[in-house]
Amino acid sequence: MTDPPTLRSNDDQNDRDQHKYDSSQHKSLEQQWIREQESLKTKLILEDDFHWSITASTEMTESFPLRFIGGVDVSFSKIDPSMVCAALVVLDLHQNLEVVYEDYNSAHLQIPYIPGFLAFREAPLIITLLQNMKNCSHPFYPQLLMVDGNGLIHPRGFGLACHLGVLTEIPTIGIGKNLHHVGGLTRVGVKHLLEDKTNDQKNLVILTGDTGKTLGVAMRSNPCSSKSIFVSIGHRISLDSCVKIVQVCCRFHIPEPIRQADIKSRRWFRINEGSSV
């Protein structure tokens, strides 16, 4: 006989090893995905491109105001990690950010999570949810989508938020709860930048990659929390507008649309995995 099979315990197979394993096993798939990202990226729009206005007050002058903001998030089962549930919520900015719409899409996913390719795992579920809304001409169809994942802060400048934006045509904002190390940015580096700030815009720092291009901002959305979030353009919106809208949507550390989608997609498992699934 040959060597015994190399069975490694869960303990010594840490996150970094897992990433390496995934990368080597799916190399050709990644090449295909990269081509798709590069292709979709040609349609990306990095400036305000919408017909509504962000004015918080009741303006009657021009167009109509931003009112329905969508939030999306995907959770998965702790029992079966391949079982996931995507949640789409819509909040009404004119009704104190009340949730006026929610829908769910659960599935058994075989696509692995590989850093830089989150969209290929999560986007299809979310797009289905949006299409269902559009097909029935729902009056609360979101004018803007906040995404639980990055936009421009991405190895190829095309994260989940960009991906969803281009495929749905909806203006999108990317919200990262953790920094994706891109363009020379590091967690500690950004943390120092934020701490070294003394006066103006104390809770916000613009993130510039080593190419000199603006990738997004790190901001402390909640004065009580030292944790920051990472905001970047998804599609059809400028970074300035992203920041303005995020600030309007922040009751707590995480912008309300994302937070609600997160809470509700988790609650979906609490309610549904006990009986069927």
Place this chain on the structure above:
DNA sequence: GCGACAG
């Protein structure tokens, strides 16, 4: 070569 790596 090793380490880093959104959710």
Place this chain on the structure above:
DNA sequence: ATCTTGTCGC
């Protein structure tokens, strides 16, 4: 992402 209780503070 998920594994996880109490706990410190407003």
